[in-house]
Amino acid sequence: MYTARQEELIRRYRREGAEGLEYGELLELLLAEYALEGSQAEEVIKLMESRYGRLEKGLDMSTEELMQIKGMNKQGAVLLSMMPSLAARMEAESFGKRPRLNSYERMEQYARIKYYGITVETVYVFCLDKNWYLNGIGKVSMGTIDQVSVYPREVVKQALKYKAARVIVTHNHPSGDAEPSLEDYAMTDRIMEALTGLGVPLEDHMIIAANDAYSFAMDPTYSDGAEWRGEESSRRAAAKQREEHKGLNWEAIKAELKKKEEEEAKKGNRQ
Secondary structure, eight states: OOOHHHHHHHHHHHHOOOOOGGGGHHHHHHHHHSSHHHHHHHHHHHHHHHHHSHHHHTTTOOOOOOOOSSSOOHHHHHHHHHHHHHHHHHHTTTTTTSOOSSSHHHHHHHHTTTTTTTOOOOEEEEEEESSBEEEEEEEEEEEOOSOOOOOOHHHHHHHHHTOSSSSEEEOOTTTTTTOOHHHHHHHHHHHHHHHHHTOOOOEEEEETTTTEEEEEGSSSOOOOOGGGGGGGHHHHHHHHHEEEEEEOHHHHHHHHHHHHHHHHHHHHHHO
């Protein structure tokens, strides 16, 4: 049963559409319609807003986690936990069945969809043909909230499975900070080496965060200035990335990666 306030929200929705309501108000109406009494729905949304600040963060939770919110029932928790996946599917559909991911902006937008509702670091492999059309996507690893490891052979398996002519690897930083760690650089090197042996280029390794992204193709450690086929938009994105992450000491990173490479070579020689 709706509250008087919710009845007014419904009238506003009918007049103005979804744009006339706040995000929390839309969620409240959904809960009141399909899962909870109107007053309970209002209280649940208030609790989520006070606890998480951003309702989007609450929607990243599992059904079990949502059930811990006072006043929430199973129907409401299932409904809210499904929303990120539904939104992702709808947005992915707008790209078509086999999207052409031939620009940095388009690739970032499409990759971001894969991370709706995912709260741990996860690695995806995007396998493209020679003309940048998507052949297939493989999930190769899931980690914790702040780390993930991946075996390069799993990336190679996906490249072979989808007959890739080029590969883009992505992983997310649920913390919200897209800045790469030294291990992220090492991961990039290992994957690049494995794919080189297959004759397939690693076009990019992208880190996706809530309001940021990081492209290794635009990183001075790897870039020769021809990022993403030399497009003007990618040059602007590269300049912005380097400005926003200027605290990174790229020369020190190069030296550290070289040191690790030499250590690995010495280990191999001893064996």
